[in-house]
Amino acid sequence: MTANLTDSQTTRLACEDLDAADPLASFRGRFDLPPGVIYLDGNSLGALPKATAARIQHVVIQEWGVGLIRSWNDAGWFDKPRALGERIAPLIGAGPGEVVIGDSTSVSLFQVAVAAARLRPGRRVIVSERDNFPTDLYMLESVQELLGDASGALERRLIHDDGPSLDEVLDEDVAVVVLTHVNYRTGRMYDMAEVTRKVHEAGALMVWDLCHSVGAVPVDLNGAGADFAIGCTYKYLNGGPGSPSFIWVAERHQSSARPPLTGWHGHARPFEFGVEYAPAAGMTRFRIGTPQLLSLAGLEASLDLWDEVDLAQVRAKSLQLTDLFIALVDSRLAPWGVEIVTPREHAVRGSQVALRVADGYPIMQALIERGVIGDFRGPDLIRFGFTPLYVSHADVWDAVEILEDILATESWRAERFSRRGAVT
Amino acid sequence: MTANLTDSQTTRLACEDLDAADPLASFRGRFDLPPGVIYLDGNSLGALPKATAARIQHVVIQEWGVGLIRSWNDAGWFDKPRALGERIAPLIGAGPGEVVIGDSTSVSLFQVAVAAARLRPGRRVIVSERDNFPTDLYMLESVQELLGDASGALERRLIHDDGPSLDEVLDEDVAVVVLTHVNYRTGRMYDMAEVTRKVHEAGALMVWDLCHSVGAVPVDLNGAGADFAIGCTYKYLNGGPGSPSFIWVAERHQSSARPPLTGWHGHARPFEFGVEYAPAAGMTRFRIGTPQLLSLAGLEASLDLWDEVDLAQVRAKSLQLTDLFIALVDSRLAPWGVEIVTPREHAVRGSQVALRVADGYPIMQALIERGVIGDFRGPDLIRFGFTPLYVSHADVWDAVEILEDILATESWRAERFSRRGAVT
DSSP states (O other): OOOOOOGGGSSHHHHHHHHHTOTTGGGGGGEEOOTTOEEOOTTTSOOEETTHHHHHHHIIIIIIIITGGGHHHHTOTTTHHHHHHHHHGGGTTOOTTSEEEOSOHHHHHHHHHHHHHHTSTTOOEEEEETTSOHHHHHHHHHHHHHHOBTTBSOEEEEEOTTSOOHHHHOSTTEEEEEEESBOTTTOBBOOHHHHHHHHHHTTOEEEEEOTTTTTTSOOOHHHHTOOEEEEOSSSTTOOOTTOOOEEEEOHHHHTTOOOSOOOGGGBSSGGGOOSSOOBOSGGGGGOOSOOOHHHHHHHHHHHHHHTTOOHHHHHHHHHHHHHHHHHHHHHHHGGGTOEEOSOSSGGGBOSEEEEEOTTHHHHHHHHHHTTEEOEEETTTEEEEEOOTTTOOHHHHHHHHHHHHHHHHHTGGGSGGGGOOOSOO | OOOOOOGGGSSHHHHHHHHHTOTTGGGGGGEEOOTTOEEOOTTTSOOEETTHHHHHHHIIIIIIIITGGGHHHHTOTTTHHHHHHHHHGGGTTOOTTSEEEOSOHHHHHHHHHHHHHHTSTTOOEEEEETTSOHHHHHHHHHHHHHHOBTTBSOEEEEEOTTSOOHHHHOSTTEEEEEEESBOTTTOBBOOHHHHHHHHHHTTOEEEEEOTTTTTTSOOOHHHHTOOEEEEOSSSTTOOOTTOOOEEEEOHHHHTTOOOSOOOGGGBSSGGGOOSSOOBOSGGGGGOOSOOOHHHHHHHHHHHHHHTTOOHHHHHHHHHHHHHHHHHHHHHHSGGGTOEEOSOSSGGGBOSEEEEEOTTHHHHHHHHHHTTEEOEEETTTEEEEEOOTTTOOHHHHHHHHHHHHHHHHHTGGGSGGGGOOOSOO
């Protein structure tokens, strides 16, 4: 199945017309992008908002340098993970008091997976999927072992397109299902409400990983009736390299949830310095230790920008960009055996497109040298993220034209493109 | 017991002479300190090195903004936790390949406490102390519960000056002892080698919390034969608010240690994106998820400065400053019932001095208003940290003079000083 180009996709000029009519076009000027670069890797690390550097300088020079220890109160440092969580809430269909900023997404996944499993005592199975982002699977291995008892570790069941399916693994032994909403490699998106419904029917709890969703696709956690979620802020949210994760817990679970990483910032009365742990009310109990304030400053600056964004416009443009990319790949790259892995159906597509192609690694390196930055995911996928705030239709056109040229001239065969760095 | 002032402690001029002869004096110019402030809270949040702001701007504007995703390789982001760990090693008596940067100290304590306890299977007791910094105790509560099995949670034994003592709790059931080297409230310092020896004699493993030691007092982990350690970088190391912790594991334990937070950055081959977790060799297995790069940039800038510091000079000056403070408090503040809680003996004193005084909270608030920043720890301690890189003998003189004036005039009784903020 291939897509035919529509009239608005047949020329670069037509793409420029789409850009001229783009209601999000002005956001591109709010980012610092290096000249000559078409950045299609915002699904891995978002671009730098122009206001971020000044915000971070303020935190460094004024809040830290001048305010010193006083900034824990005066600059609101202690409250920052809660305050920024509240600003992420509208992006994921969460209510007030349901979101807090965490540590890394891996650590936050551990927090919610253990808390969720503890709400289903006696059930000994954790379900995830073989194609999940590996850190989720790795952390769940530990959760299984640590929550095991005399009868051994918990059991893990991994679903996969080749079987078993979710329907096949769900039974009365399943405590928790942990799935990533938009797959990091293929861009395939789950029907959050439908999956959550099935999981609840089996009496289990649903944990969503939103790393590749937030800021990219509509997310309605409360609408879907989900239980727990975590997500990343350095991809589509542009919080900066390694900016901290967020944690969402449905209000109905908050008072009974027992996260395992019981640090003093999650304590009910941290400044009484008591000997016994007592969990704080609400999402505060999911906090652990002292947050990394400089990284939080980057996130805060990016949220200033997101406060202004219409998420419906983001989704509409995201689908326009990925539709355009898919149609151009179909019409121009077929001779080189390029296969589109990402679903063509809108309802199950995230904001990225993966192409399967032999020699994907050197091809991506050649693309990067020409200024088109995507990434490679072994064994044979090249992956492109479409971030509606700063990618234009003309960018998509140009990227495909450069990729076509690289394939047609076989310039990717140059020896320099096959040498691998530490991160591919 | 009170100290008599020596000749070099009797006048401000004598203190200025000490400053003129101070081999560390030039470091004060390497920090941005607000005018009119005597900062005696560097044991809680270190001051801002002058070079830090520019370093962070470089990471934001060049490495993130221009380098974008390429900086994971080109700017060495992926390797940063290892590279910065190597630079902390000389500050704590660690060898190459023994230190890695972690997450928050709470999370890092969880990593090492579980890893340590797993090396002593069958032993069901974790020892700590009632006066430990509470987050350590809170995290250990979780460790106890998670490592429990059919016979229940592990047992916790807390030592205390009022009993039981370490000798009394050590037996063949003890798996791990977790102690903080320098106490956060009193500044009392353990004999690391002696305590470690006792713990090993009982067949247990020793975990040291170095939060109030690193950059303040001599630490020789390998010399003491310790097993695990974690520490903080935002206090005496001046890494910035919430800058990440470090983790040390003796080389002999690294290949058998199994930390519980098994994220992809601790995987042997993270970029193969495999389904099963396989721990990396060495300290890398203690890494978890994506590090917070902006906070790491702050730490990197501060380590540039520490590379130049002679630790013996730091210890000598620290003792000079705390001796001076203690002598001045003895000679001038006795009329108001001020009691020195910190040990007077050098061998067991860290780089801070705690005073017990009724109405400590409003007194500290009055001090802060006068530009002398320390902090209050309930119920009745006011705490002063002496950071040899930027605190002078004259600062100590002036701080005591201002405190004496506040006590003598009872200016702390003003109503505005008794209102509490969130962080005291």
